[in-house]
Amino acid sequence: MLRASSLSSVARRAALVSSASTSSRFAATRAYSAQPNRSSGGGAGTTLLIAALAAGAGAGGYHYYVQNEGTTLPKIASAKSAGAAASKATEPLDYQKVYNAIAELLEDDNYDDGSYGPVFLRLAWHASGTYDKTAKNGGSHAATMRYKSEAGHSANAGLALARERLNRVKDRFPQISYGDLWTLAGVCAIQEMGGPIIKWKSGRIDGEEEHCPPDGRLPDASRADAQHSKDVFYKMGFTDQEIVALLGAHALGRCHRDRSGFDGPWTASPTVFTNTYFTELLGRKWVERKWDGPKQFEDKESQSLMMLPADMAILKDKEFRKWVEIYAKDEKRFFDDFASACAKLFELGCKFEDNARVYEFKPTNA
Numbered sequence: 085m086l087r088a089s090s091l092s093s094v095a096r097r098a099a100l101v102s103s104a105s106t107s108s109r110f111a112a113t114r115a116y117s118a119q120p121n122r123s124s125g126g127g128a129g130t131t132l133l134i135a136a137l138a139a140g141a142g143a144g145g146y147h148y149y150v151q152n153e154g155t156t157l158p159k160i161a162s163a164k165s166a167g168a169a170a171s172k173a174t175e176p177l178d179y180q181k182v183y184n185a186i187a188e189l190l191e192d193d194n195y196d197d198g199s200y201g202p203v204f205l206r207l208a209w210h211a212s213g214t215y216d217k218t219a220k221n222g223g224s225h226a227a228t229m230r231y232k233s234e235a236g237h238s239a240n241a242g243l244a245l246a247r248e249r250l251n252r253v254k255d256r257f258p259q260i261s262y263g264d265l266w267t268l269a270g271v272c273a274i275q276e277m278g279g280p281i282i283k284w285k286s287g288r289i290d291g292e293e294e295h296c297p298p299d300g301r302l303p304d305a306s307r308a309d310a311q312h313s314k315d316v317f318y319k320m321g322f323t324d325q326e327i328v329a330l331l332g333a334h335a336l337g338r339c340h341r342d343r344s345g346f347d348g349p350w351t352a353s354p355t356v357f358t359n360t361y362f363t364e365l366l367g368r369k370w371v372e373r374k375w376d377g378p379k380q381f382e383d384k385e386s387q388s389l390m391m392l393p394a395d396m397a398i399l400k401d402k403e404f405r406k407w408v409e410i411y412a413k414d415e416k417r418f419f420d421d422f423a424s425a426c427a428k429l430f431e432l433g434c435k436f437e438d439n440a441r442v443y444e445f446k447p448t449n450a
């Protein structure tokens with residue numbers, strides 16, 4: 085949560101960001117809110133079967149959930165949903181309609197900084213970033229985070245919240261696979277928060293638990309060496325330039341003590357997609373925060389923004405730093421490079437048909 089002393093300057097800054105650096109497309113998206121961080125965290129996992137059924141029924145469909153160490157997982161669709169899916173199976177899905185339905189779920193004044201966008205994007209990234217190009221497995225194709233073994237990886241703490249919210253869209257469009265739904269939610273989040281258009285393909289399937297990747301494929305935020313990030317992202321098939329571009333997503337959202345243990349936002353406008361992650365990294369003096377949590381950094385001046393050890397690490401590597409400087413100066417270049425790297429991320433390990441259509445969605449606030 086931002087400390088009171090910094091709120092007015094933060095709010096002013098967010099207004100500047102929204103008027104100066106991005107288009108009117110996201111004018112409806114709140115730049116920053118001084119809302120207390122009322123995270124609902126992983127506690128959502130205590131949902132009882134009966135409550136889940138009731139909620140599902142209210143939304144016009146049913147999800148059966150299994151109790152699962154702090155998370156709830158959709159297990160099977162009901163006969164009603166399956167019947168609806170079968171009857172519509174021959175109709176091609178209008179993915180722009182699905183996109184619009186996800187967009188309707190983004191804003192909520194009672195959640196974090198007013199938007200589920202950041203956590204939707206994190207879900208899409210964690211569903212995709214398990215890909216290993218040598219083992220040729222992992223990635224979003226089989227949506228294996230539906231299963232306890234992957235949902236329970238510590239890196240995925242808090243993501244049940246995003247999965248459960250997106251089940252409302254699954255109820256409306258039962259024929260979409262979970263992997264398509266989660267990655268489309270990532271695309272929608274980026275675009276609706278003012279980011280670039282991300283090309284997207286459909287065709288992921290709901291795979292089996294045996295397809296779950298092993299734990300440990302996602303980056304460890306406490307690692308202060310750039311080599312760790314390189315090792316993790318090289319396994320997915322990314323270059324140094326793509327890694328830095330992807331990390332620019334930390335302009336969005338925040339860390340939560342009840343999820344990762346870290347705390348706070350990287351930028352003063354965590355619901356607006358900008359190149360601010362790079363300008364903040366270079367433009368502020370970062371000092372170690374004195375607190376009872378894991379090692380992280382705070383900006384010396386306002387003590388309201390944070391960086392992870394893994395964020396600071398990219399300043400120490402010559403090649404990484406070169407791209408931080410380029411993206412800090414050139415937001416258009418960042419948007420273009422992020423759009424390519426992100427589309428690649430969401431397609432890792434996917435087995436699309438050869439002639440699979442490439443979709444580009446129209447933002448709802450365009």
Ligand code: HEM
Nearest residue numbers: 202203206209303304305330333337338339340343344394
């Ligand atoms: C070295 C690589 C990375 C590390 C170590 C890292 C680590 C983290 C950590 C610790 C959090 C806080 C989670 C929480 O407490 O809720 C976080 C949040 C987030 N990350 Fe990353 N991340 C990395 C790369 C990425 C990439 C590639 C993307 C997307 C392309 C991304 C998008 C996000 C977003 C949007 C959030 C905010 C989530 C929210 O507000 O709920 N991160 N990341």
